[in-house]
Amino acid sequence: MIRDLNDTLVFVRVVRLGSFTAAAQALQIPKTTVSRRVRELEQAIGVQLLRRTTRQLSLTEAGAVYYEQCKDIAATLEHAELAVHQLRDGPRGWLRVTVPYSFGVSWFAPLVAGFRQAYPEIKLEILASHVPLDLVGEEIDVALRLGALPDSSLVARRLASYATGIYAAPEYIERHGAPVTPDALIQHCTLVLNQARRDVGYVWPLRKAGAKLRNYRVEPTIIANDPALLKDALLAGEGLSLGMDRSMQIDVEAGRLCRVLPQWIGPPQDLNAVTAREHLPSPKVTAFIKYLKERMSVSEISHDWTE
Structure with missing residues (x-):
């Protein structure tokens, strides 16, 4: 039996940082103490965990197994200690927050500014990405994500649900006209996200009051992996796009975009605050999620929408 859990925590830090020296600096203890604690851990377990040479440090087979079993425990303890300190100090x-690259500064930036005013002791590092980042590997505290969340290792808290509709630039409508019914979408240039397989085809699920949900085939002329890219093409008059009303609002008011088939609505897009399941939420994470939730409506979607 291990006599001192601190020895295990020191071992995990050595492996994570790659050297006794780096671990000693991070833990603010002498290098000799780090070496001694790892050696005592090996003696207590009865196996060698690390291979030591003058040039490098590597795990033995037993060390790799032990590290995989202990790294999550160490991370949980570190987060618990941090949470206690933050409870004491506020x-x-x-x-560290990641957001979709397509998040517009017109509505997200004011939220960030307001949060900083409410919590001046919290500093924000914002990572915009086209693809979901690994929260654990990238050491991300909170991810704001749109749409479905298939990864069960994550904890999601819904912040808002946004209605969606079909939009086009006036220039496109002048050249090609506007569809009168959803069945006419197949005859138009459409801009879609690459979330469906090409061999199956692309569809837009739409419905209106008094009608059932139907999937309408579209023939995309531009496919992109991020809504921001489609928005640029949409504004340039390249075709029709199914997008969130919230993200189109400013351009509609400025006359750069207009709603097409306004009686028909698309599926709502949920905005979720996501954290790693293995990480305990710290006070700063809790404060951030609470702040966003209080300032975002969870009922912006049309009540006419049904699956």
């Missing part, structure tokens, strides 16, 4: 420190 939410503070760096908060």
